[in-house]
Amino acid sequence: MTNFRLMMLAATMAMASSVPAMADSITDNPFYAASPLTFQAPAFDKIKDSDYQPAIEEGIRQHDLEVQQIANNPAPATFDNTYVALEKSGQMLTRVLQVFNAVSGANTNPVLQQLQEDIAPKLAAHSDAVYLNSALFTRISKVHQQLGSLKLDPEAQRLVTVVYRNFLLAGAKLSNADKTKLKALNEEESTLSSQFNNRLRDATKKAALVVNSKEKLAGLSDAEINAAAQAAKDRGLPEGSFVVTLQNTTQQPALQYLTDRATREALFKASWNRTEMGDENDTRKLIVRIAAIRAQQAKLLGFASYSAWKLNDQMAKTPAAAIGFMQKLVPAATARAALEAKDIQAKIDLDQAALKQATFSLQPWDWDLYAEQVKKERYDVDENQIRPYFEINNVLQNGVFYAANKLYGLTFRERHDLPVYQEDVRVFDVIDKDGLQIALFYCDYFKRDNKNGGAWMDNFVSQSKLMGTKPVIYNVTNFTKPAAGQPALLSFDDVITMFHEFGHGLHGIFADEQFPTISGTSTARDFVEFPSQFNEHWATEADVFANYAKHYQTGATMPQELVAKMQNAGKFNKGYAMTELSAAALLDLDWHNLSAKAPLQDADQFEVAALKKNKIYLPQVPSRYRSSYFLHIWANGYAAGYYAYPWTQMLSDDAYDWFKTHGGLTRANGDRFRAMILSRGNTEELSVMYKNWRGRAPKIEPMLENRGLK
Numbered sequence: 189m190t191n192f193r194l195m196m197l198a199a200t201m202a203m204a205s206s207v208p209a210m211a212d213s214i215t216d217n218p219f220y221a222a223s224p225l226t227f228q229a230p231a232f233d234k235i236k237d238s239d240y241q242p243a244i245e246e247g248i249r250q251h252d253l254e255v256q257q258i259a260n261n262p263a264p265a266t267f268d269n270t271y272v273a274l275e276k277s278g279q280m281l282t283r284v285l286q287v288f289n290a291v292s293g294a295n296t297n298p299v300l301q302q303l304q305e306d307i308a309p310k311l312a313a314h315s316d317a318v319y320l321n322s323a324l325f326t327r328i329s330k331v332h333q334q335l336g337s338l339k340l341d342p343e344a345q346r347l348v349t350v351v352y353r354n355f356l357l358a359g360a361k362l363s364n365a366d367k368t369k370l371k372a373l374n375e376e377e378s379t380l381s382s383q384f385n386n387r388l389r390d391a392t393k394k395a396a397l398v399v400n401s402k403e404k405l406a407g408l409s410d411a412e413i414n415a416a417a418q419a420a421k422d423r424g425l426p427e428g429s430f431v432v433t434l435q436n437t438t439q440q441p442a443l444q445y446l447t448d449r450a451t452r453e454a455l456f457k458a459s460w461n462r463t464e465m466g467d468e469n470d471t472r473k474l475i476v477r478i479a480a481i482r483a484q485q486a487k488l489l490g491f492a493s494y495s496a497w498k499l500n501d502q503m504a505k506t507p508a509a510a511i512g513f514m515q516k517l518v519p520a521a522t523a524r525a526a527l528e529a530k531d532i533q534a535k536i537d538l539d540q541a542a543l544k545q546a547t548f549s550l551q552p553w554d555w556d557l558y559a560e561q562v563k564k565e566r567y568d569v570d571e572n573q574i575r576p577y578f579e580i581n582n583v584l585q586n587g588v589f590y591a592a593n594k595l596y597g598l599t600f601r602e603r604h605d606l607p608v609y610q611e612d613v614r615v616f617d618v619i620d621k622d623g624l625q626i627a628l629f630y631c632d633y634f635k636r637d638n639k640n641g642g643a644w645m646d647n648f649v650s651q652s653k654l655m656g657t658k659p660v661i662y663n664v665t666n667f668t669k670p671a672a673g674q675p676a677l678l679s680f681d682d683v684i685t686m687f688h689e690f691g692h693g694l695h696g697i698f699a700d701e702q703f704p705t706i707s708g709t710s711t712a713r714d715f716v717e718f719p720s721q722f723n724e725h726w727a728t729e730a731d732v733f734a735n736y737a738k739h740y741q742t743g744a745t746m747p748q749e750l751v752a753k754m755q756n757a758g759k760f761n762k763g764y765a766m767t768e769l770s771a772a773a774l775l776d777l778d779w780h781n782l783s784a785k786a787p788l789q790d791a792d793q794f795e796v797a798a799l800k801k802n803k804i805y806l807p808q809v810p811s812r813y814r815s816s817y818f819l820h821i822w823a824n825g826y827a828a829g830y831y832a833y834p835w836t837q838m839l840s841d842d843a844y845d846w847f848k849t850h851g852g853l854t855r856a857n858g859d860r861f862r863a864m865i866l867s868r869g870n871t872e873e874l875s876v877m878y879k880n881w882r883g884r885a886p887k888i889e890p891m892l893e894n895r896g897l898k
Contacts, residue, residue, distance in 0.1 A: 213287055219243035219284040225606060227628050227658045228649045229615075230287045233607035237299045239286050247281030248314045254278065254747070255318050265327035267340060271347055274324075275654060285311075286648055294632055294664045295610045296389070305382045309846035312378035316371045319358035328355055339595035342555045343871045347703045353501055355595050359489055368489050376673060377481045380807040384474045385640070385823040388462075392817070393470035393637045395462035397432040397455045398425065405430055407447040407557075409572065414671035422637075434459050436641025436819060438810045440767070441679065445554040449548075463816040464792075471816045472791040478822055479779050480788055486754060487784035495780040495828035503835070503874055504711040507781055510714075510831045512882055516888060517770050517834060518804050520897040524763025525809050532558045535565075552810050559761050567757035573750060574649075578683050579668065579740035580633060580676040587674070587683070587736030588689045588690045591726040595858030596694070597621025600629070610636075612669070618697055627697040630662035634669035634676075641666060642819065643685050645720075651699035651707050659708065677738045680754070684724050691723025698866040706870040713829035715874040717836035718843070719866055728758070729853050732838065742747070764809055766895055771811035773831040774802040774822045780828035791815050793816075800817045834891075839878065841890040846882055878881030 205657075214220055219236040220243070222593070225231055226369050250261055254277040261269055292300045319322070331338070332352040358783040359370050398420070399405060405413050419431035432442050432455060440459055446452045482494035491497040495507040505531045535558050538546040552557070564570050592598040601617040604796060608615065618627040627738040630648070632639075649660035670676050692709060695716070699708030709716050726732050737746040778798035782789070795815045799805035813820065820826035847857055864881040872880075879885055892898035 212224060214242060214246050217243050217246070217248070217657035219280055219287070219870045221383075222279075222283070226617075227660050229606055229628055230609075230648050230659050230733065231607060232609045235287065235609075237297070239302075240284060240300070241303055241307070243280060243284040244288070244310075245532050247278065247284055248310065249789065251278040251281050252314065252317060255321060255324060259321050259324035261327070263789070265330040266503045267331055267338060267344060267348065270331050271344075272350060272654070274351070275347075275652075275705060276279055281314075282650075286646075286650070290648060290662060291609050291691075293644070294611060295494040295636070296638050296640075301386045301389075304386060305379065308382035310320070311382045312374045313371065315358075316374055317606040319355055319360055320362070320367045320371065320482070322360075325355055325360040328360075330353055343702055343706070346871050347706055350706055353741070353762055357489070357497065360558075362488065366488050370485060373481050373485050373488070377405075377478060377485070380474050381823045382480070382820055384471050384478070385819070387469045387471050387474070388817055388819055388823075389638075389640060390434070391465075391471070392434050392641055393461045394469065395458045395465075396434055397451075397458050399430050400426075400428055401453065402428075402430065404448050405432070405442075405446065406580040407445040409441060409445075409575070411670050411674050411677065412442070412445075412668065413748055414674060415668050418671050423610065433596060433635060433637070434462065434641070435635070436817070437812055439552070439556060439812075441668075441681075444560050446557065452553040452557065453551070456551075460552075460810070460814060463814075474788045475779075475815060475822055476791055476794075476817075480784075480786070482780060482827065483782045483784045483786060484797055493781045493783060495777055498828040502829070502832075503714045504831070507777060507828070510828075510835070511774070511777055513804075513835060513838075513888075514770055514774055514831055518774075518802065520892065521763055521770055522804060522806060524897060525767040525806060526763070528559065528761060528763050528807050529806075530553075531562050535562050550808050552808055555764065557806060559764070563757050567753050567755045567760065568755045569750075574746075574754065575677040575735045576739050576741070577682065577746045578678040579738075580678055582676060582738060582740070583683055583686055583736050584631070584740075585736075587727065588686055589734060590735050591611060591687075591723075591729070591732045591853070592690070592694065594731070594853055595855065596862055597855060598697075607681075625658075626658040627661055629693060629697070630660070632662065632664045633667050635666040636669075637836075639664070639666065640819065643689050644824075645689050645696065645709070647696055647708070651677050651696070651701065652703050652704040655704060657704075659696050663695045666690060677740065683727055687724045687727040688720045690839050692722035695719040695866055698862050699866040699869055701869045701871060708869050711870045712832075713826060715836045715839070715878075717832050718839040718878075721833075721840035722843050725840070725847075726853065728755075730874060731853060762896035766897060767804060767806060767809045768812040769834060770811070771799055771802075771804045772813045772818070773834060774804060774816060775811055775813075776818065776826070776830040777816065777828060778802070781820070793794075837895070838888050838891045839886050841894045842886040842888075843882065844894075845890040 217239050217370055218231055219239065222228045223231045237615055258270060258273045258277070263269060291841065292304055332348055335348050344823065359367060364368060402413060405416060413430065416432055419433055420429035423431060425431065434440060438459055440455055442457060463469060486494040486497040489497055493507065496753065499506055499510060504513065526688040529550055532555060536550060536554065537547045560571060590598045597620065599619045601619060603615045604615060606615045608630070611635065613630055613632045616629045617625050618629050618658070620626045643665040645661065645663050647659060648797055649657055651657060651659040667676065667678060667682050696708040701707035733751070734745055738744060775795060775798050796805065820830055826832070861881070863878065868877055889898070
C-alpha cells in the first residue's frame with residue numbers, strides 16, 4: 189500500500205517552497221534549488237551519491253512544515269489555501285525523489301541500494317504525516333463538501349475529487365488508534381518492498397548463466413556470443429567464459445536460439461529459481477509477509493481485501509470485475525496454447541526421429557526454440573533473418589520518432605550538452621508542430637547488472653501550468669548491448685517494447701494540466717498502460733515499418749516477401765503469450781484477495797494452487813513472473829493491478845480499430861487522440877474520457893481478434 193500512497197504523495201509535491209533551509213550547508217546541495225538546465229533537467233554532473241540522503245531529509249522537513257502551515261491556517265478553508273497550497277508544497281522532496289528513483293532503478297550501486305532501504309520507512313512515515321493529518325483532512329473535507337457551490341473549472345473540480353478520495357483511501361477517517369496501527373504497517377511494508385527490490389536485483393545478477401564453452405551457446409549469433417564474452421570479462425571471469433544475463437521475466441530471449449538442450453534447461457532454471465535458492469537473496473518470506481501486511485492494511489481501511497482497496501479508484505472498480513474480465517480470456521488463451529503445444533510436440537517428435545534419438549516431452553525451456561522452428565516451417569520466417577533490419581538507432585529515429593511526427597507533428601533533436609547519469613543515455617529536445625520545444629526525452633536502452641529488469645517510463649520533471657514546469661521524460665529498457673564496434677540489432681519484441689515505452693512517453697510529453705496531481709501519466713493503473721499499448725500498433729503500420737525496417741549494412745528496405753511472412757506469422761504463439769500474461773495477472777489478484785484472517789502462505793504452494801484454481805495451470809506455459817520475482821506487484825506499484833496489461837490491451841485494440849475505420853495514420857486522427865486522451869491526464873473520470881473519444885464504451889472483440897484468440 190505504501191508505494192501507492194507515496195505515489196499519491198509525490199503528486200502533491202510540486203515545485204515551490206517558502207520554508208527556510210535547515211542549515212547553510214544544505215544550500216550547496218544540487219537539489220536545494222531548481223536546476224538551471226533546460227526545463228530543470230537534472231544536473232547529473234553536479235550530483236553525487238552523498239547528495240541524496242541530506243536532500244531527502246531536508247525535503248521531508250520542509251514539506252512537513254508546509255503541510256503544517258496549510259493544516260493550521262486560521263483562515264476558512266478554500267480551494268486556493270488548501271488544495272492549491274498542497275499542490276505547491278514539497279519542492280525539494282519532489283526534485284530529489286524523481287532523480288533518486290530514476291538512478292536507483294537504472295544505475296544503482298551498494299550505496300544507493302542501502303539508502304533505498306534506509307529511507308523507505310522514513311518516506312512511509314512522511315506520507316502518513318500528510319494523509320493521516322486530521323487538521324489537514326478537516327480542511328480538505330470542508331472544501332469537498334462545498335464542491336457543488338464552488339465556481340471551479342472542471343479540472344479544479346476533478347482535483348478536489350481525486351485528492352479527497354486519495355485521503356480517504358489512505359485512512360484519513362480512521363481513529364487515532366487505527367492510524368497508529370496503519371502507520372506501523374505502512375513502514376514495515378515499505379521497508380520489505382525496498383528489501384525485495386534489492387534482493388531481486390542482486391539475485392538476477394547472481395543467477396546469470398555462466399558457461400565455459402562456446403559450443404554450449406550454439407544457436408546464438410556471433411554478436412550475442414561476443415556480448416556474452418564481454419559480460420564475462422566485465423565480471424572478471426577467466427578467458428573462455430561466457431555469461432548469459434537474465435531479464436526480469438520467466439522466459440529468457442536466448443531460449444529461442446540455444447540448440448543445446450542442457451544449456452536451455454540450465455538457463456530456464458536459473459531464471460525460475462533465481463530468488464528461491466535459500467540464500468540471502470531468497471524473497472519468499474518477504475513476499476508472504478508483504479501480502480499479509482497488505483491484507484491487514486485493507487481491513488483497517490474497511491475493505492475485504494487489498495485488491496478491493498486498490499481497485500476502488502480504478503476503471504475496473506472491483507476485484508470481481510477484474511477477475512471476470514480475465515476469465516473471459518482464459519478459456520480462449522489456454523485452448524490456443526494447448527493447440528500450439530501439440531504442434532510443438534509434433535515438431536520435437538519429428539526432429540528426434542530424424543536424428544534417430546528418443547523423443548522427449550515438451551518442457552518450458554523447449555517452447556521458444558521449437559515454437560520458432562514451427563513458425564519458420566509454417567511461415568518461413570527466421571528471427572535471424574529479421575534482426576539485421578532492426579538496428580536500434582534506425583528503429584528509434586525512423587520508426588518511433590517518425591510515427592510521432594506523422595501522427596502528432598513532433599520532431600526530435602539530439603543534444604550532447606546535457607549531463608546524463610550513464611554514458612549510454614541519450615537526450616533529445618521534443619519540438620512541437622508549431623516549432624516550440626515542449627519536452628526533453630532521455631532514453632537508456634542497454635542492460636546493465638546494476639539496472640532493474642524490465643522496461644519503464646517516468647519523469648525527471650513533471651508538467652504543471654501551476655508550477656510553470658515542462659515534462660522531462662525518460663525511457664529505460666534492457667536490450668542486449670553489443671560488443672564494441674558491433675551494431676545493436678533488436679528482436680521484433682524489442683522493437684515493440686521501444687514503441688510501448690515511448691507511448692508512455694507521449695502521455696507524459698503531451699501533458700497539459702494545471703495541477704501536478706492529475707498531470708500526464710498520473711492516472712489509474714488500468715488506464716495508464718492504454719497509451720503505451722496503443723502506440724505499439726504503429727510499429728507494424730505499413731508506412732512506419734517501411735521507414736525503419738532497413739538492413740543495417742545495405743540500407744535496403746525489408747523485402748516485401750519477408751514483410752508478408754512476418755505479418756502472416758503475427759498471430760503465431762499468441763495463445764502462449766496471453767496464457768503467461770493471464771497467469772501472472774490472476775496470480776497477482778489471488779495474492780491480494782487474501783483476507784486479514786488468512787495465515788502466512790507457503791509461496792510455492794500458493795502459486796500452484798492459485799493457477800490451478802483459475803484453470804490456467806499449464807506446466808509447459810509458466811507464468812510470465814513467478815511470485816518470488818514478480819517485481820511489478822511487490823515493489824513497483826502494480827499490486828492487484830497487473831490485470832491492467834490485458835485490460836488496456838482491450839482499450840488499445842479497440843482504439844486502434846477506431847483509427848482503422850477513420851483513415852488510420854493521419855495527423856487529424858493523431859491530433860484528436862492527443863487532444864482528447866494524451867493531453868488530458870486524469871482530469872476526467874477515465875471511463876468517461878475514453879467514451880467521449882471513442883463514442884462508446886470499449887469492446888473486447890477487437891482484442892480477441894487482434895490477439896488471435898477468436
